[in-house]
Amino acid sequence: MSQRLSDDLIASIPYAGTLGIKAEFSESGLLLILPYQKSNIGNPTLPALHGGAIGGFMEVCAMAELRRRSPDLPFSKPIGINIDYLRRGKPMETYARADIFKEGARVANVRVRAWQDSTDKPIAALSGHFLLPKKS
Amino acid sequence: MSGFIEKLWELGPSLVEGTPHARKLGMKFVAIDKGLATLSLPYNTALIGHPQSRVIAGGAVTTLLDQACGLAAIAGFDGFAQLATLSLRIDYQRAATPGQTVIAEAVCYKTTRHVAFIRAVAHDRDPDDPVATAQAAFMLTSPIYKLPESEEEAA
Secondary structure (H helix, E strand, O other), X not given: OOHHHHHHHHHOOHHHXXXXXXXXXXXXXXXXXXXXXXXXXXEOOXXXXXXXXXXXXXXXXXXXXXXXXXXXXXXXXXXXXXXXXXOOOOOOOEEEEEEEXXXXXXXXXXXXXXXXXXXXXXXXXXXXXXXXXXXX | OOHHHHHHHHHHHHHHHOOHHHHXXXXXXXXXXXXXXXXXXXXXXXXXXXXXXOEEOHHHHHHHHHHHHHHHHHHHHOOEOOEEEEEEEEEEOOOOOOOOOEEEEEEEEEEOOOXXXXXXXXXXXXXXXXXXXXXXXXXXXXXXXXXXXXXXXHO
16 A cells, blocks of 8 residues: 555545545554644634544544555444543644554454644544454 | 523524534534433535445544533533543444434433433434444533523523
């Protein structure tokens, strides 16, 4: 996979476009970027990003990373996810990286971390099970 | 109906549609009661997460459930307050039917001094055949503003 394929992968998901998600390719895995946009705000008073936007961003990150590993197969589907919100999502660029904890024949267990200022200060974490597409 | 719930009926649409991200996805306020909130998310191609099947993204359902849980928590605390999501668990039972509106019904079944516990169901017509179920915990990040007594009595 390359940067162009990662761009195509994100561009193929309309919901990722709605959030404004971008992907940066590297050999070690995809880095997903959620640029700041006003329409991702959940609390204008604080202000803070919407918890759902952060959750959706991390879910796209998990699915994109699984797809990066098997680019010829369709996207996986989430079965169950757990999101921990750790810090307020400030109105600024947010990053996410997925770690495939276990990849079985049908199900993958994925952990995603989202951060803003530095990787060791995550704003949210996701752990979830995703149903992998059947390998034909 | 208490004065606070009546006020929430009045403010409901602006609480939901005044949230920039909820408005962006096209979310709508449906109903509210003590500890209960119902919202809807009409189908929209901007929400598609699976390009082949045109099924909306799990994230769109997650956001709808998060928003419904937050509103149910406010209705559960029985006063206006700032809330933050602590944890959100979503189980996806099946794909939402493309073209269909998704409805989220949230129940705040317990509040403590600082935390609200909520359960929610998202379905696309039949509540007994859910698209997803959620379990959430929200924390208060401000004091609760209760409506003055007289207003409660007058209601």
